[in-house]
Amino acid sequence: MNMEYREEDYLMISGIQHFAFCRRQWALIHVEWQWQENLRTVEGKIVHERCHDEKFTEKRGDLLICRGMRVFSSRMGVTGQCDVVEFTKGETGAFLLGREGAWQPCPVEYKRGKPKQDKSDALQLCAQAMCLEEMLCCDIPEAQLFYDEIHRRERVVLTSELRQEVKNMFLEMHDYYARGVTPKVRSNKKCNSCSLKDLCLPKLAKKKSVNAYYQAYVEDL
Secondary structure (H helix, E strand, O other): OOOOOOHHHOEEOOHHHHHHHOHHHHHHHHOOOOOOOOHHHHHHHHHHHOOOOOOOEEEEOOEEEEEEEEEEEOOOOEEEEEEEEEEEEEOOOEOOOOOOOEEEEEEEEEEOOOOOOOOHHHHHHHHHHHHHHHHHOOOOOEEEEEEOOOOEEEEEEOOHHHHHHHHHHHHHHHHHHHHOOOOOOOOOHHHHHOOOHHHHOHHHHHHOOHHHHHHHHHHHO
8 A cells, every 4th residue: 555645535543443344334424424323332432432532641650641642644544533542661662752762652442342253443453553653653563452341451463464454444445435335235143233223224225225125115106
């Protein structure tokens, strides 16, 4: 991915989690601008509101904690916000304005519930780290996910395979977005937990296209 995107073409980093969960869900939200809350999304919003205080920076010895840090990548064409970025003073890392020495960044993403079986959370976290690397000119080998249900952090190693998956997904997302395409539904058990189930109508869409549905509706009238 050698090209650089214009700022007006940037996609939201958080969208990669939706995309990994369901490409159609991502398109409904980020291409068609549709949204609907359910219990899971409300609980997730509450968890994030606790840590998104952009004015709050805390220093504990050799640990610097920044909340709600804005990040972007012109190479991947994405922008977003980290819940928390912890900088530890040491031999490696980034050189920060007004701070002496090197500070190793580690993004920490806060999530509701408990660890998922898929990689959607890890992909979002990896994307944040890749943005930080581009902005701060440093390497970030690992990051952390905090789940409020278990009150514990999970270490995520940012492997080359995970990074490549992030790049591939953003390329695919940019393609859908540029063409204004919403992928067809692939109905499965995940649909039951989706907040957009009533907008997506997975069972109906599985049987016929939206155009065919409206045509049948008009004919019935």
